[in-house]
Amino acid sequence: MDDGQRRDRAGGELTGEQRRAERRIAVALAVTTLCGIALFVVYFRGGQTQVEGTLFAAAFLSLGYAVAVWAEKLLDAREVSEDRHELTSGPAGRQALEDALGEEAGPVLRHPRRSFLVKLLAAAGGALGLALFLPVLSLGPAPGRTLFETGWRKGKKVVDENGKAVAFDELPDDGYLTVFPEGEVGRSDSQALLIKVPRGTLRLPADRLAAVPGGTHVAYSKICTHAGCPVGLYRAQTRSLICPCHQSQFDVLNGCKPYFGPAAEPLPQLPLSVDSEGNLVAEGDFFAPVGPSFWNRGRKP
């Protein structure tokens, strides 16, 4: 087959611009092919994320370029106009549908409102529908008391993240520690922050101050009362706790009342005392339910 014949078949009617486009497409497709082959090599040599990304991007880009140039230069593109047809079926069409649904569908459906069967059907559907919803209740336990209680009880030892008992004289001045009830390290609702503050600085009601051993070792729930994040940042200069999620700030010396940010409630205080061995123990559960607000928070069951 000689050269001229081939041109007649494939490119006889091509303009000069289209021949140039053809060459650009050919180069782009060659790049795609090479990238594809290179991806094989990279994969079988163990893979490399950045090289894979570059090759994938180059392959898709060159293929996309080829298709785009093809669309631009090698298609018989012309702008055409198409009429919009009416969307509606018209009054007659609608009437026919209504008849098919009602008039022509039997004696009961002809006048559904007058039929007691339709009412019974609605009742049956409602009852069965609600019954079918019952398995959803298996998805979780009734909330009950869970949100009101934590792992702290009177006499529970205060332990650190490693389960070690915390001695009264262990914390340095302005030191703080995340603590748990003994045997429940990591339990989310029981996490508390033990903070050592200078004696005489706490401004608490008498009964709350009595739950602060030495007037220095105060403990608060570590769960933000706003959205439940751990209140992880303690600023010793201002003696404030800051929640890193939404920047609520709590005044440690004043009962951990919030003084900036979206939180509305203080972090509940954990009552503490010191046992005969000099270790910190709980005097009971937190003074209030811990964590974010919920509907029945004010009504303990």
Add this chain to the structure above:
Amino acid sequence: MSMLEKSVKYVDERLGAASFARTALRKVFPDHWSFLLGEIALFCLVVLIFTGVFLTFFYTPDARLLTYEGAYAPLRGQEISAAYESTLRLSFEVRAGLIMRQTHHWAALVFVAAIVIHLCRVFFTGAFRRPRELNWVIGVVLLLLAMAEGLTGYSLPDDLLSGIGLRIVNAVVLAIPVVGTWIASLLFGGEFPAPDIISRLFVFHVMLLPALLLGLVGLHIAILVLQKHTQFPGPGRTERNVVGKRLWPEQTFKSVALLLFTTAVLAGMGGLAQINPVWQYGPYEPFNVTSPAQPDWYIGFLDGALRLAGPWRFQVFGYEISELFWPAIVVPGIAFGILTLWPWLERRLTKDRAEHHLLDRPRDAPMRTAIGAAGLWMFFVMFLEGGNDIFGVLLDVSVESITRVLQVAFVVGPVAIGAATYFICRSLKTSQLHPARANAGLSLRRTAAGGYETTPLDPTPDGHADETRPAAPVPASEGRPSAP
């Protein structure tokens, strides 16, 4: 017989599809760059499905603890969940696993972004007007589904950041009045953190939400085809026709090219730009926290709303309304409520009940554009506040001042932005000028009736007036020189 002839004959003799297929292929779609935004979202979805299916082959939706002994040395010997372990294995030990995971995550970010920009295009050009109200509502639902897909997706690795995110979601569910406590317990399988949540999120992420999403995307496109696409006004374009290129070959070639370009960008980002390095955050421990902590961008405005709001908690008959109720339930509820009902709300304002297939330019409907701009501003302020801790560090300003400034901007800004937008639109509408291009001057013509008419000249791309392409003529009475 050629191959083409043979296959057409085979299919047509069995399905009788030839004439239908021909009609479908000759369908006309108008051309405008902004009509491609929805397509980009669609192509992101294609990439999400392919990469996502690959990820499910390796991911284990299980919160049970095991001792990590994998390739990432800093975590070796730690007790971590099977879900987190499988994510690390997928990232470090599965060949091409990391690029698949990162491309999936980038595609999700671009997916929601493309949906949002597409929504803005539809809003500001009035494409939602009759008869397209239903497709608008489907579009809003698709946006919500895409956001839910993102949230459930980035929570799956069970790393520290995603665990904190879930903790906040739990608090938001608890803040729903009356039924919140129950819903939280049912959804999360008990008091947070209950172990079932990971496997449940997985079911939502790979089954329930994608089924809804794909079904509605199909419906969205079917309605688009049925109603035919809108078009911008122009020579030969009316309410009764659609001017553009045919589905085959032009639009098909262009769409395939766009699919390939989108994939190229996403794969390039997936390979070169690190995203969500879960190994740096560590496994989720309920008493640990990272700072700064930000969700993916499309959840950012909700997190920002939480930071922007005040401590507004109160009790009604001993029951509690949480401070989260306002920013996390009321504000998004109102925002998405207005968005969903916008076609009907606008009809109330304008009393315009007619069908519209020709699009507005934003200036053509100053009130709509003003309200849209005010809404975008509020979204933007909430989004910024979501990063108040980052900006605090970057700008060396206290988080408190940033929050105060943005609180003011949230209340005052929409009014100012709305009013400014309204007046800019009105003046552009009267002057007929392009907001960005240079004023090319007016062409003054004597009319057949003996008066004068002026036409603003459309500048060519190089800035000179092009007298061969006059823009829409202005009625003579509005032209400046009035004839006796």
